[in-house]
Amino acid sequence: MRFQTELVPATLIRRYKRFLADCTLADGREVVAHCANPGSMMGLAEPGMRIWLEPNDDPKKKLKFGWRLVEHGGGHFTGVDTSVPNRALRAAFEAGVVPGFDGYTTVRPEQKYGENSRIDFLLQGDGLPDAYVEVKSVTLSRTPGLAEFPDSVTARGAKHLGELARVAQAGHWAVMLYLVQRTDCDRFALAADIDPAYAAAYAHASGAGVETLCLGTHISPDGVTVAAPIPVNTQA
Numbered sequence: 001m002r003f004q005t006e007l008v009p010a011t012l013i014r015r016y017k018r019f020l021a022d023c024t025l026a027d028g029r030e031v032v033a034h035c036a037n038p039g040s041m042m043g044l045a046e047p048g049m050r051i052w053l054e055p056n057d058d059p060k061k062k063l064k065f066g067w068r069l070v071e072h073g074g075g076h077f078t079g080v081d082t083s084v085p086n087r088a089l090r091a092a093f094e095a096g097v098v099p100g101f102d103g104y105t106t107v108r109p110e111q112k113y114g115e116n117s118r119i120d121f122l123l124q125g126d127g128l129p130d131a132y133v134e135v136k137s138v139t140l141s142r143t144p145g146l147a148e149f150p151d152s153v154t155a156r157g158a159k160h161l162g163e164l165a166r167v168a169q170a171g172h173w174a175v176m177l178y179l180v181q182r183t184d185c186d187r188f189a190l191a192a193d194i195d196p197a198y199a200a201a202y203a204h205a206s207g208a209g210v211e212t213l214c215l216g217t218h219i220s221p222d223g224v225t226v227a228a229p230i231p232v233n234t235q236a
Helices: 084-095 155-169 196-207
Strands: 008-016 020-025 030-035 050-055 065-071 077-079 106-113 117-124 131-138 140-143 145-149 173-180 185-190 211-220 223-229
Touching: 008 030, 020 050, 020 065, 077 211, 084 106, 084 117, 084 131, 084 173, 084 223, 117 155, 131 145, 131 155, 145 173, 155 173, 155 196, 173 185, 173 196, 185 196, 185 211
Parallel strands: 030 065, 131 173, 145 185, 173 211
Antiparallel strands: 008 020, 008 050, 020 030, 050 065, 065 077, 106 117, 117 131, 140 145, 211 223
């Protein structure tokens, strides 16, 4: 998935009201960028961080920049836009390059299911069980190399796990897919101390037959693509 327009570097001044960020461009101009991330963004919104913005000239948009990346040392990046994982995964599913999903030729995003919910992807293929795939963007890292989810309490995330559990119990293939939007992590764990209720919902879903898949990403100012699986330790 490539960004629609060329990203420009900036320095973060502050993030506020969850969806707004004051930034300084390379030429010294201060601009307000849209932050498409409702989470806490723990460790990713410190003043002075080098970030990357996507400009737009859409007259319907009040803000002319969108915050897309945080740049870390060593050439590593974190993607902060929570809409990117679904876009990148849709491209990967349609290209048939997501591990374990061979033979699934129909990709249907945002399908209604359960109790007033929408599954991120419903995948279908001849002779294969319907695959219900829920996607979560992972950006938290409190220990070098370890990605964690969630970064704040998420009742909605726990609800999704309950819906997946019922899908699995009905005989379908239910998958909880964590997409790590960081290039500096090579393993994954639940942040049970941040949201014990989510961890409990995950344990229940796993017991009901919900499978877990965690994938890495390749990230640069050009775009985001899905990478290889990352080991999962849900007990960490």
